[in-house]
Structure formats: C-alpha cells, structure tokens
Amino acid sequence: MVEKDFIAWADFEKVEIRTGTIVSAEDFPEARNPSFKLKIDFGELGIKKTSAQITKLYSKEELVGKQVVAVVNFPPKQIANFMSECLVLGAVNDQKEVILLQPDKKAENGQRIA
Numbered sequence: 837m838v839e840k841d842f843i844a845w846a847d848f849e850k851v852e853i854r855t856g857t858i859v860s861a862e863d864f865p866e867a868r869n870p871s872f873k874l875k876i877d878f879g880e881l882g883i884k885k886t887s888a889q890i891t892k893l894y895s896k897e898e899l900v901g902k903q904v905v906a907v908v909n910f911p912p913k914q915i916a917n918f919m920s921e922c923l924v925l926g927a928v929n930d931q932k933e934v935i936l937l938q939p940d941k942k943a944e945n946g947q948r949i950a
Contacts, residue, residue: 852909853925853949854878855939861896866916872896873918879946881908884921892933905937905949 856876864871870891877883886906890899907923914920926934 850909851907853905854881854908854945855943855947855949856884856904856906856908856922856945858899858902858904859883861899863896864916864918866918868916871915872899874899874924876904876906876922876924877945878906878908878922879944881946884908885918886920886922886924887915887918888924888926888934890924890926890934890936892931893935902936903938903943903945905939 856878858874859877860875862873864873864887867887867889869889871887871889872891872894874886874888875883876886884906905925907925908921910923912919912921925937927937928934
C-alpha cells in the first residue's frame with residue numbers, strides 16, 4: 837500500500853460522518869454501473885438519498901433496516917437522473933465489491949462518528 841499525503845486534524849474535523857438506517861432500496865437502472873438508490877434516515881438530519889454500487893453483495897430486501905455509516909456534508913451530486921445527498925462508506929475488496937461499514941452495536945440515527 838502506498839502512503840498518501842497526510843491531512844491536518846482540522847481537515848478531518850470538517851468531515852461529517854454519521855450513522856443512519858436504510859429505509860428504502862430501489863433498483864437504479866439508469867446508473868452507469870449496477871447500483872441501488874437508497875434513502876437513509878439520519879435522525880435529526882432527516883432522510884437523505886444516495887446511490888450505491890453494492891449490488892454484488894447485497895439485495896434490496898436485506899438493506900432495508902441496516903445501519904450504515906455515511907458522509908453527510910458533501911454537496912449534492914448528480915448521478916444519471918438522480919441527485920445523491922450523501923456518501924455511504926464501505927471497504928472495497930480486490931474484486932471491486934463494496935462491504936458496507938456499520939456500527940457493531942445499534943446506534944442512534946445521526947450519531948457522529950469520531
């Protein structure tokens with residue numbers, strides 16, 4: 837693994853990483869790569885939409901109710917005909933499969949990751 841440039845602690849503090857619960861998952865056939873459209877409940881921050889390339893390891897049915905970790909303070913991003921409002925975090929393996937990051941115990945929606 838190649839080491840990247842270091843960032844300042846102040847840079848990290850700008851990133852809002854929060855816990856949320858997936859409340860819906862739909863197919864996203866317009867996306868360039870196989871993806872789902874997700875709606876995630878972040879508690880007081882509300883419900884945010886995103887798309888996620890996680891179709892290799894997850895079904896829509898198993899995603900609903902799953903807690904995830906996401907960056908919630910990126911500007912909205914247009915993906916095909918859909919506006920993404922957050923970025924769900926995951927580990928990417930050698931086969932380019934995304935393994936979702938999630939709390940190992942139930943966390944309140946909207947809790948900040950520190």
